[in-house]
Amino acid sequence: MASGNKEIEFNGNGIPSFDALPLRKDAPFRAAWGLYGDHDELGTLNRLTDERVAAAAKSEIKTGVRVSLNWALDAQKGGAFFKRQTFHHEILPKHPATVNDDIWTFNSQGASQWDGLRHYGxxxxxxxxxGVTMDDIxxxxxxGKKSTVNGIQAWAEKGIVGRGVLVDFHRWRLQxxxxxxxxxxxFDRCPISFEDLQACLAAQGTEVKFGDILIVRSGWMLAHASKTPEQLAELQAPRQPRFCGVEQDERTLRWIWDNFAAVAGDHPTFECWPATPAEGVPFSFHEVLLSGWGCPLxxxxxxxxxxxxxxREGRWSFFVTSEPCNVTGGVASPPNILAIF
Incomplete structure (x- = not known):
């Protein structure tokens, strides 16, 4: 395949090697633009073929146990990080009938979320x-028609569905x-290294398969639950708060490209924050994953x-079903996500 000025070779999983990126000479760092067409809006979700989803369901669904991965939309009641609006809920009685409606007002990134392709360039x-610009959006x-390019509605059509893998770093770290x-x-800029991820998977005995959905447990949720409202307000005050996250190592970036359809974690940013680039990685993971590859974060x-x-089960893989909200032109969405065993 020719892309831009390059002849691209594909591996057995139907993708070019990490070293072939960017596919176009004029594209940014490690971008895979054009791999699925110039107007594609699914990115790495193209890896979730019907065949892979069916195989994941067959191999992972054994007991029918379902576990929600959704943090409550109103979990951040007193305030939110990055100065985002908190959830507001109003119930409207419809007198004289015995009927209620309600109104929800919230920032789509105030609780569990998928960052979409309009979020971070x-x-x-x-x-x-x-190559979509702010003007395009x-x-x-x-x-006079409103732009929908790179909107979250593209992901709502088939959802984010496949085999999930939990890297329980928090559990492994305590051992x-x-x-x-x-x-x-x-609540500090503590990295989860490439070596940590691999060692944790090895300790769990978890095999990674192409097209998996990677989920990393850092322990941030437990730490958040241990804080008083006053402590949380102090941590939320800086314009650039500090969080643990995946270390921005090119080995990790390569590993994600070689294996995953989407990535997620329990902390506010997938990579350590602030996202100070590491040596050999001159861009943040937010840039490369979202804007380079179209990878849900x-x-x-x-x-x-x-x-x-x-x-309890002694296995850290499962079936994942997530249905982003069908909001035309949306930037992000609650994941509406379940793990099924």
Whole structure:
């Protein structure tokens, strides 16, 4: 296949090698623009073929146990990180009938969420997935019609469905004798390294398969639950709060490209935050995953019940079904996600 100025070879999973990225010489760092067409809005979700989803259901659904991964929409009541609006709920009685309606008002990134392809672009180049610009998103066409390009509605049609893999870093970390793991603070910029991810998977005995949905438990939710309202308000005050997350290592980036259809975690940002680029990785994971590859990026997933069930079962893989909200032109969405065993 020719893409831009390159001849691209595909591996057995139907994707080019990580070293072939970017596919176009004029594209940003490691971008895969054009792989699925110039107007594609699914990105790595193209890896979730009907055949892979059917195989995942057959291999992973054994008992029918279902576990929600959704943090309550109103979980951040007093305030939210990044100064986002908290959830507001109003119940409307419909007198004289015995009937109620209600109104929900909330930021789509205030609780469990999938970051969509309109959320975070390459900051230097000022472009989103497949070269979409801010003008493309915010300006109507010549007929005055509102833009829908890269909107979350594209993911709502078939959902984010397939085999999920939990990397229970928090559980694994507590079993380590190395003092540096005892100093891990979810509310500081503490990295989860490539070596940590691999060691955790090995300890769990979990095999990764192409097209999996990667889910990382950092322990952030437990740490959040331990804070007082006053402590949370203090942590939310800075414009750039600090969070643990996946270390921005090119080995991890390569591993994600080689294996996954989507990635998520229980912390507010998938990578350590602030997203200071590491040596050899001059861009943040938010840029490369969302705008380079069109890879859904999940945050603030509530993984506590999932982790407990995985430990009871002795397996950390399961079937995932997630239906993003069908909001035309949406930037992000609650995941509406279940793990099924």
């Amino acid at each position: 390459y900051q230097k180049e000022k472009v989103f997935y497949n 915010h300006n109507p066409d010549e007929h 380590q004798r190395d003092p540096r793991y005892m100093k891990f603070d979810p 999940g945050e603030l997933f509530d993984l506590e019940r999932l982790a407990a069930h995985c430990e």
